[in-house]
Amino acid sequence: MNILILGSGGREHALAWAVMQNPKCDRLIVAPGNAGIAKIADCASLNADDGGAVVTFAEENAIDFVIVGPEAPLAAGVADRLRDAGILVFGPSEAAARLEASKSFTKEICDAANAPTAGYGHFTDAEAAKAHVRANGAPIVVKADGLAAGKGVIVAMDEQTALDAIDDMFGGAFGGAGAEVVIEEFMEGEEASLFVLCDGEEILSIGTAQDHKRVGEGDTGLNTGGMGAYSPAPILSAEVEAKAMEEIVKPTMRVMAERGMPYQGVLYAGLMIKGGQPRLVEYNVRFGDPECQVLMMRLGAQALDLMQAAAEGRLADARVNWAEDHAITVVMAANGYPGDYQKGSEIKGLAALPEDSMNMVFHAGTKAEGDKILANGGRVLNVTARGDSLTEARDRAYAMVDQIDWPEGFVRRDIGWRAL
Ligand code: AMP
Ligand code: GLY
Secondary structure (H helix, E strand, O other): OEEEEEEOOHHHHHHHHHHHOOOOOOEEEEEEOOOOHHHOOEEOOOOOOOHHHHHHHHHHOOOOEEEEOOHHHHHOOHHHHHHHOOOEEEOOOOOOOHHHHOHHHHHHHHHHHOOOEOOEEEEOOHHHHHHHHHHHOOOEEEEEOOOOOOOOEEEEOOHHHHHHHHHHHHOOOOHHHHOOEEEEEOOOOEEEEEEEEEEOOOEEEEEEEEEOOEEEOOOEEEEOOOOEEEEOOOOOOHHHHHHHHHHHHHHHHHHHHHOOOOOEEEEEEEEEEEOOEEEEEEEEOOOOOOHHHHHHHHHOOHHHHHHHHHHOOOHHHOOOOOOOOEEEEEEEEEOOOOOOOOOOOEEEOOOOOOOOOOEEEEEOOEEEEOOEEEEOOOEEEEEEEEEOOHHHHHHHHHHHHHHOEOOOEEOOOOOOOOOO
């Protein structure tokens, strides 16, 4: 089977690593890929958001199966174009991708599904939004409706912050994403994520994870794309996961199908858990980054079979072969991230590290220059390890971190602290 993965981050390196181990995979191309991916697969330059270009590329390269990594191509309808061309693809349609691309859409679907989530108001003008904030008081959460690269959510602990956020959003700070605004009740609790595969009808859980969104230790400081993750997330116990499936995920998928938008791909449910009750924070229509890295570490080669089963509508017969193991990934980021940072510094010591089913350094923002690996982004490496316990996995991951010689980068030293 010839496989094309769209994307260029640590998530896509982890997907490529899992897919490559499956004997079904004859050839793997990742577009655009990165320096780490280039060591295990062919990389091609391709605009992943351009459905026509992706279809042409897939046809020219005799691709049998396309796996879409990030949300932007999905929101742009790339999966629809591939399906129209008769090419097997893992990822939802443009219509179904609105579960990530529009917060108000998701809230309406949750209403119809009677899924537990934060109370909300949906606004198209600033004055009405501000009146809602004044009526409800802080803490309160202001969200740009559209895709804003993870930056469109302001958790306002006081009223003025919320009012300012509304002005920013309607003032165009998030471009078109902020033309509509959703204001939500502030939910307390602990966050964790549930990942399920869907084939339009059937749903299969493929694991839980917890991300660390803040840049600083103890979950302090600015929000980032994620500084580390681990799987499984103990807060998502079997009981809580079953509740999330029955009360949130299954009803959502049922409503999507009833409305003519059956969901196919991975659904990432961000949950807030308090007193054993999960509530939905958000859906994403793709794997999390870096959560994907820990899920792939635990699933290995079977990930390809599972994604293919979802794409072919065969999830009813699919099973996950679970090991009672734990995985952790520590993000190495460029000094200054998530603010300004330099690109181009050299990362040394990678060649001496183990690369096997227990230890992997996935690349995110890297670039090769001759034999050298250079930093080429904010989040640069995902140092990932597996173990019989989270402690064992963590010790293994940080032992690798300590062998990497990159003074221009930093890590959080406390990944996994909530579970440990
Ligand atoms: P989102 O992009 O919707 O996941 O929001 C980003 C982050 O904001 C989430 O991971 C939560 O930490 C926080 N957040 C979003 N919505 C709420 C809410 N209603 N109550 C409390 N925190 C929230
Ligand atoms: N790590 C958070 C995300 O992928 O959205």
